[in-house]
Structures are given as structure tokens and as C-alpha cells.
Amino acid sequence: MSGIEWRFMAFDELTAAQLYAVLRLRSEVFVVEQACLFQDMDGADAQALHVLGSTQGALVAYARCFAAGVKFPEASIGRIVTAPSVRGSGAGHALVEQAIACLSRQWGAQAIRIGAQARLESFYGQHGFENTGRPYLEDGIAHLEMLRV
Template sequence: MGSAAGKQGEDAAPVWRLLAFDDLRVYELYEVLRLRSQVFVVEQQCLFQDMDGADRQAMHLLGVQHGELQAYARCFEAGVKFPEASFGRVLTRQSARGGGLGHALITQAIAAISQVWGPQPIRIGAQLQLTHFYAQHGFVDTGTHYLEDGIPHLEMLRPG
């Protein structure tokens, strides 16, 4: 997941970076935590402990466009969050939504897991409202539904 150079104009493609926790620069970590707080705490009005201790075990996927963090997900090897590999804390900046960046992020997250740990099944805990979104990437509802931080979720699995 090296840097993918994009045009510097209005249509510039995001530059994707996949980093271990210890490789994040201080300003990158700050931007990640700031954007996660903006999306999950402020926008979704969800009070929860975002810094859950799992960040050190994750590979962090950052999508930077126009010099600003626009998309993010953290990826885990099998056995950390689920028996299968997984990703979570998936988000795009509000001003960047609606143009396909979320789909690009999921494609990059799947590729990152395959690149780092090899092709394999991926299990996620998805917000119920995003079932169709993830289904477009091969994820299927496993039938496990639950409430997390007041938001309906379900487990979804993408076969390997």
C-alpha cells in the first residue's frame, strides 16, 4: 500500500498509506483521532471510549486527499477482533462523502489485509444501516445482530 501519486487538481485521487501504530507520525495520529472523534462522537452523537487499546495491534489505513485526511480504517489480523481478519473504525470525512471514497476505502482495506496477512475471510461489525454498502463488497449478514453504543450492528463475513 505505498503512496499512489495522484493529480494535484480538483480530481486528485487519494494517496493511501498503510501504517503500523509505531509508524504513525504524531500529526497523523492526531488527525486520525480528531477525525474519528468528529465522525463517531460528534456526528453520530455516540459517547464511547474510542481509544480502546486496540490501535497498537492495528494497521492504520489513511486516505489523504488535497493534503487532508479524508478516509480511514484500522485493519486487524485474524484472532484480534474476530477469529477472522477484520477492519473497523471505517470513516470518511463528511465533506468527502457521496463521491465513491467510501467504496475506495473498503477496496483498499480488503487489499491491505490480503497484502499484509494473505487472502482470507474478513469479518466485520457493521452498522445495520450500512448492510447494503458492505454487501456491494462481498460481505454477507451472518445473522448475528447486536446493539453497540446505542447503534444497531450486525456481523458480516466476506469469504476468503
């Protein structure tokens, strides 16, 4: 998707307004839209590199990236989310590509593990992630671990 401005920031580089936009988008989608009560602010944001995608100043895509050993033995991407207003436009695919590129630039090309919602297996499969066969339930939603080597 064209028209998205991408930024890659450490936690302490985020402004209060950017952090508010991130937490609002995550809450809008993960808590309200998906009707899932969970502790989004899990203490890991300070260890992440944050991928922010904005159009006309509004945050529409977000993910956080972790070095190997933080969330999984491999590098990882999490909290992958797009605003409802950009769904179907390719923004989600662009976000995953940006997150993979961010990890590679920061820590070098390596395997990446994600905890994906099971319903999105084919979406992540388009980016080289493969189901490792370890399904699990997280906050009442079926997930599976996927690995991209």
C-alpha cells in the first residue's frame, strides 16, 4: 500500500502522543473489536523496536519487534495491527514487510518467530512464516507459533 509513512522507534523515542496513538489502536482492535479482555501493556514495550505506519498524521498500522531471546529464542514480531479504515488495502502486508525489514536492519537476517492468531495462518504464510504445530489458547483466542527462517 502506498501513502503510508513508516517510522521505526525505540520506546524512549516515542512521544506521548505517539504512545497514546499506539495504545489506542491496540485497544481499539485487540480489546474492543475482538472482545478480548487482556493486559495489553505487558511490560515488554520498553524492550521493543516499534514500527508505526501513518497516513495524514493518523496511526493506521503498528507492530513491535524484539531481538532474539526477549519473547522467543528467535527474533520476534508482535502486536501486529492495522486500523479498520485501511483493511483490505494491503496495509497489513506492508506492515509485516516493514517489520521483517526492521528486524533485519537492527539485528541482521535471522529466523523470526511469531505467536499468530490461528485465523491468520494463511496471511502470515504469504510472508514465509510456517506453522510449527504448536497451537495454544491465549486470552480465549486460538493462536499458533509460526516460524520464518
